[in-house]
Amino acid sequence: MDLKSISFLILSLFAFSAFAQNQQPEGGRQINIVYGANFTKDEAQFPGASIFSKDDERQVQFEHQGADLWCDIAIFYAEENRLKAIGNIRLQQGDSIEMNSGKMDYDGNTKLAKAWENVDLTNGQMRLTTDTLYFDREKQEAYYRSGGKVVDSANVLTSKVGTYFMTPKKYQFQRNVHIDNPDYIIDSEQLDYYTTSKNAYMYGPSTITGEEYKIYCERGFYDTKIEQGYGIKNTRIDYDNKIIEGDSLYFDKATEFASATNNIQITDTINNGVIRAHYAEVHKAKDSVFATKRAVSISLVEKDSLYMHGDTLMVTGKEEERILRAFRNAKFYKTDLSGKCDSIHFEERTGITQLITDPILWNVDNQITGDSIHLISDMETDKLDSLKVIENAFIISLDTISNTGYNQAKGKNLFGKFIENELKIIDLVQNTEVIYYVYNDDEELVGIDKTICSKIRLLMANNDIEDITFFVNPDGDIFPETDLPVESRKLKGFVWRGDERIRSKEEIFDEDDNNIELVKIRGLDNPIDIDAEENERQNNQNDPINAPNTKAVKPKKPVLKKKAQTP
Secondary structure: OOHHHHHHHHHHHHHHHHHHHHOOOOOOOOOEEEEOEEEEOOOOOOOOOEEEEOOOOOOEEEEEOOEEEEEOEEEEEOOOOEEEEEEEEEEEEOOOEEEEEEEEEEEOOOOEEEEEEEEEEEOOOEEEEEEEEEEEOOOOEEEEOOOEEEEEOOOEEEEOEEEEEOOOOEEEEEEEEEEEEOOEEEEEEEEEEEOOOOEEEEEEEEEEEEOOEEEEEEEEEEEOOOOEEEEEEOEEEEEOOEEEEEOEEEEEOOOOEEEEEEEEEEEEOOOOEEEEEEEEEEEOOOOEEEEEOOOEEEEEEOOEEEEEEOOEEEEEOOOOOOEEEEEEEEEEEEOOEEEEEEEEEEEOOOOEEEEEOOOEEEEOOEEEEOOEEEEEEOOOOOOEEEEEEEEEEEEEEEOOOOOOOEEEEEEEEEEEEEEOOEEEEEEEEEEEEEEEEEEOOOOOEEEEEEEEEEEEEEEEEOOEEEEEEEEOOOEEEEEOHHHOOHHHOOOOOOOOOHHHOOOOHHHHOOHHHHOOOOOOOOOOOOOOOOOOOHHHHHHHOOOOOOOOOOOOOOOOOOOOOOOOOOO
């Protein structure tokens, strides 16, 4: 280069510097040249632009309001306050944000950068890669629209659309969101992810699949570090051979615990049983389910559904060793059998269902009472096999012809036999007594049979007494109706409780059950991560670039609590 050329270059630089100073936008928003290296112009291809290229010592460098940019070639439009960068680009903001790419457009007025060709962005905790990335320094947001991947210490996250909010260090992923972790996989339509806490908030259909569980929800939270979270919309958990569904579900892998609130259904996929309630807990290690608030267990008995209710239901034990307990105000119903008592205890291993404390049983129109009632199932067929009433056994039915009298039989104990799910044989033993209305074929009253003996057998047909057999010295007679006073037509201990009979599955619930006020589920109408997370605020409070604009508040606690609620 001759002396004349050098002089021209020096004069051009001075002229450019003066021009840039004159054209600097208000508020100090002008892009500043830190190192220009080689300078030239090409008015034909880049009118009004100054072209800078690296030299043998270093790259071209620009600075703009707390950010530095390095590249091999820069096409700088000083008047418009924008530049095009080409080759080995690095944009550094503060001590944490760094973006690299092959090409970049940067507007100093809007502080918007568009980067493409092998783009990656890091913040010290994660690395984002994509084909094209937009970095809005004014809003402190970076976003892509054509697919991207984020890798941090815990997860690999991909999505079609993504936005990184630098103030709370949060990503918002949309469309085909996928998280790969050695212990689980998450798929979602929208997922907000905090890079510091590793917390994920899901919006839209989302699935979390772990080694021993699968969670589906359309709005929920998940701590990806400890595999703990909750769902609050259309939530389902497949866990411990059970399907748990409810308005709101909580899950914790470490404690092997799940709970649910409002409109719950728990399906046992092995035993084909169902529990419904408004609060429930599943403890995997204990093989147990706890349910309350309008709790009901539903199981199949001889092609008929058996509904069992209590203020509290508990199911414990492994497969084929299940124990079902209904505590306080226990009731059950199936088409031809219903009953109630203080509590019910069913053991799958023995097939015995015990009605405990003041039990009463209705077999269609027959009322059966005693101190304790046991229903025994056949272990091979699962059909009802037999019935035992221990101490003070009493069976009563309304005389359906007169509709005034009552057929009655009592004894110390009662033993019944079911055939094809129908109570066919009833044996009463020890101190037995009977009062029975006898009719002829024309349904005319012959008399009232009143007898005592040691044992009575009743043969049933269509759930009515067809035949009575007396054993061991029966003492009694058939009295004409006029010869047996009304006050003598009831055995001692007679109590008719027909108004208490449970005639439908709805009647197993009382007024308190039907008027339960459901818990209000938070977060359905607003983003569940609307408040910045406290730990994000603490990590950023000393960072002048990424400091939040408003004071953060502590995140709300999970919707579901581990502790059982009082019914």
